[in-house]
Structure formats: C-alpha cells, structure tokens
Amino acid sequence: MTAKLLTFVHISDTHLHSDPTYTGEFTTIVPRPGVEAMIQQINDLPFEIDFILHTGDVMTDPQETAEYEMAREVLGKLRWPVYYLAGNHDRADAIQQVLMGRSRDTIRARLDYEFERSGVQVICLDSSVPDPDIHFGHLQPEQLDWLDALCAAPDPRPLVVGVHHHALPLETPWIDRIILDNGEAMHRILLKAQHRLRGVFYGHIHESVVTVRDGISYYSVLSGWFQTRTWHGQEIPQNEPLTLPGFNVVTLTEKDTFVRYYRVKM
Numbered sequence: 325m326t327a328k329l330l331t332f333v334h335i336s337d338t339h340l341h342s343d344p345t346y347t348g349e350f351t352t353i354v355p356r357p358g359v360e361a362m363i364q365q366i367n368d369l370p371f372e373i374d375f376i377l378h379t380g381d382v383m384t385d386p387q388e389t390a391e392y393e394m395a396r397e398v399l400g401k402l403r404w405p406v407y408y409l410a411g412n413h414d415r416a417d418a419i420q421q422v423l424m425g426r427s428r429d430t431i432r433a434r435l436d437y438e439f440e441r442s443g444v445q446v447i448c449l450d451s452s453v454p455d456p457d458i459h460f461g462h463l464q465p466e467q468l469d470w471l472d473a474l475c476a477a478p479d480p481r482p483l484v485v486g487v488h489h490h491a492l493p494l495e496t497p498w499i500d501r502i503i504l505d506n507g508e509a510m511h512r513i514l515l516k517a518q519h520r521l522r523g524v525f526y527g528h529i530h531e532s533v534v535t536v537r538d539g540i541s542y543y544s545v546l547s548g549w550f551q552t553r554t555w556h557g558q559e560i561p562q563n564e565p566l567t568l569p570g571f572n573v574v575t576l577t578e579k580d581t582f583v584r585y586y587r588v589k590m
C-alpha cells in the first residue's frame with residue numbers, strides 16, 4: 325500500500341444566514357440544518373483527516389462583520405482546523421477577523437495565503453470581487469504575480485490549489501456568466517507547476533464536476549445548502565432534485581490523488 329501524505333475534506337457554499345428562515349430565491353431550503361448534519365457526519369468519519377478546506381460562500385451577503393460569529397459557532401464544531409476562502413457572497417475581511425482570528429492590523433483586502441501540511445503545499449486564492457452585486461470572480465495582477473512566483477519556483481512539494489470560482493468554462497451559459505473572468509490566465513500560470521499540481525478545488529457551482537485540461541484536474545464540490553445540476557449548453561438554471569448536502573474526501577499519496585464523494589444523511 326502506498327503511504328498516505330494527507331487527507332482533507334473539501335466543503336463549500338454553506339451559505340449560512342443570520343436570518344434562520346432565509347431560503348433565498350432559488351430554493352425553499354434553509355441552510356443551517358443541512359450544514360449542521362454535514363458537520364456531524366464529517367466529525368463521525370471513521371478515520372482521521374488533516375484539515376477541512378472551505379472554498380467560500382461561507383455566508384450569504386452578511387451586512388455586518390458580527391454575523392460571521394454565527395458561522396464560527398456552527399463551523400467551529402468541526403474537529404479539525406478549517407481553512408477558509410472568500411466567495412462572492414462573503415466578506416473577506418470578516419472571514420479573517422471572525423473565523424481566522426486575525427487582528428485588525430493584519431487583515432488584508434484579499435484573502436490569499438499558502439500553508440504546508442505533511443509536505444504538501446496548499447495555495448488559497450481569493451477570487452471574490454469586493455462588491456456584493458458582482459458574482460463573477462477576478463484575480464488582480466498582483467495576485468497572478470504571486471501565484472506565478474509560487475508556481476515557477478523549483479519546488480518539489482505536491483501542490484493543492486483552492487479558489488472559489490470555476491476558472492474554466494463549464495460550457496453552461498448561465499453559470500459561465502459568473503465564472504472567474506481571468507481563469508484562463510490562472511490556468512496558464514498553473515501549467516508551470518503542472519508536474520506537481522494534484523488538483524484545483526473549487527465551489528461556487530453547487531455541483532460536483534471534474535474538468536481536466538492539459539493534465540490539470542479541477543474538482544468542484546456540492547454545496548452545504550442546495551444543489552444545482554448543469555449540462556453542456558444549458559441556458560436555464562435547474563436545481564438537483566436530490567437536495568442533500570455533500571462534501572468530498574481528498575487523499576493524496578506519493579503517487580495518486582483520490583477524490584471521494586459523500587452525501588449527507590438528513
């Protein structure tokens with residue numbers, strides 16, 4: 325058996341809301357019960373993991389920083405450390421202050437960071453645009469420069485990248501209107517690290533899809549709230565009839581990358 329490097333759980337789009345009756349306009353489901361069931365199921369996994377990667381849309385359009393205290397209360401029940409990304413419905417400053425415990429003087433406009441676990445490099449990119457009415461993603465030139473320096477470096481470590489938006493088109497017109505608008509530029513940079521890149525993990529689309537281009541695999545994950553179903557050329561959004569939340573368990577060995585899909589029992 326090939327030795328394991330690490331295992332992490334990929335969750336996304338929990339869309340918690342300070343109003344407990346909030347359902348939004350696309351579903352009749354309130355988010356918190358499903359998210360809490362998902363957390364319980366992750367905590368009950370019959371094996372140890374290293375961390376949770378939350379690829380954003382932690383909350384839906386919070387007005388106040390303090391609203392993230394509810395997310396901290398709910399997601400703080402996870403037994404392992406959680407690494408957060410900012411989604412288009414988030415506030416990157418509030419995530420840093422409330423969920424990551426950063427002091428005010430260390431909070432930055434963009435939530436970009438990297439860390440290492442078990443010899444694996446993890447890069448987290450902030451693709452959100454700090455305007456609550458803009459839902460497509462964008463990376464600033466300095467963010468691409470930062471990523472380029474990391475990817476071009478002679479680094480032997482396996483690499484994992486997290487970002488909220490889909491970087492490559494799903495060829496689904498309605499959802500491609502809210503794509504990472506310079507995802508193609510990001511992809512070209514990632515090619516510099518293609519030999520060690522184990523996957524790009526993202527959320528935003530509320531569906532599990534794998535896209536493989538030029539030897540780089542992009543994996544999305546279900547939402548902690550409600551699910552969509554897309555297809556090639558689809559013009560009108562559609563929800564998945566099976567509404568259960570889901571998460572992915574990602575295991576890296578020296579040789580391989582495994583992405584296992586879980587649904588949450590409600």
Ligand SMILES: [Fe+2]
Nearest residue numbers: 337381528529
């Ligand atoms: Fe979302």
Ligand SMILES: [Fe+2]
Nearest residue numbers: 381411412528
């Ligand atoms: Fe999103």
